[in-house]
Amino acid sequence: MSYGGPQWPQEPRRQSGQSGQSGPGSFGAFEPFEQYRRPDHESQTPDWAALADASAARTRRRRWLLTGGGVLATAAIATLVATAVVSDDGDNGKGGVNASGKSASELPSAPALPGEKGAEPSFSSVAQPPPPNPKEFVSDARKDTAPLSADTLFPGKKLTMSGRVYAKGPTARTASCASVAQGSLGAALTGNGCDQVIRATYTKDGVAVTVGVAVFPTEAKAQAAVRKSARSIVPLSGSGVGAFCKGGPVCRFVGNSYGRYAYFTTTGNLNGKSITKGDRKAFQLGDDLAEFTFRQIVARGAQQAEAAAAQ
Secondary structure, eight states: OOOOOTTSOOOOOOBTTSSSOOOTTOTTTBOOGGGOOOOGGGTTSOOHHHHHHHHHHHHHHHHHHHHHHHHHHHHHHHHHHHHHHHHHHHHHHTTOBOTTSSBGGGSOOOOOOTTSTTOSOOOOOSOOOOOOOHHHHTTBTTTOOSOOOHHHHSOSSEEEETTEEEEEEEEEEESOGGGGBOTTHHHHHHHTTOOEEEEEEEEETTEEEEEEEEEOSBHHHHHHHHHHOSSOBOOOOBTTBOOOSOSSOOOEEEEEEETTEEEEEEEEETTSOOOOTTOHHHHHHHHHHHHHHHHHHHHHHHHHHHHHHHO
């Protein structure tokens, strides 16, 4: 419904405070419409503007009451819900029956949340032991228990080092360490408790090298045998490899050790000629075979250490 228009007489509004006092319920906005009366000679015509103002005031009062009532209703509902929850907990605490038909003691407990006490992961305060040292397994006979033979030290039929291929010749194994040693090496082997000597010969381009691996109880014994030796291992021939370093030619002798293993090389020309300082092929073959033997001993320790760690 709208107020105003040409069919109704227009009457200016009278603001509050201009005449009379605001009565109860007017909220200080406009005076009650009963005071908006025309003179007696115009009493037959209603004061439409006053009626419109009064209606608007009543509408605002209703809107305010509805809004205030809604807030109060919401607060009341919240209070009722909270009271119901507390009341329900109290019933369960007294052994009452909840909506599921079971008492509180029969219901499953809630699972622990990640943030709750008791659900935090635990870690052991015990420090993990360090990994085994591979050298320890090839430095003591009590730990070095893996199978040992010419095939484990010198596998295959040939040896390849940095693209250089060497043919594998005869191999041998003996517990009589002094019988395969030259000069003072025999006494150094037996004096330090040599257990066995494993030999293998490799050839390339008329040059032959025999490497002998002597096994001792401890690392200290192997080192002492190398320091006291003045000569090297007896060359091993056969299986298509002729004798070398016999009859007086100059040969090259090298000795070293790792762990409880001492290894010696004897390098010579198959044609009986002496090795000279400029004989690069002879030096290369001897160095390659010594390096390969060293790597095999190191690998032996690493394999045993890995097995021990897995256990």
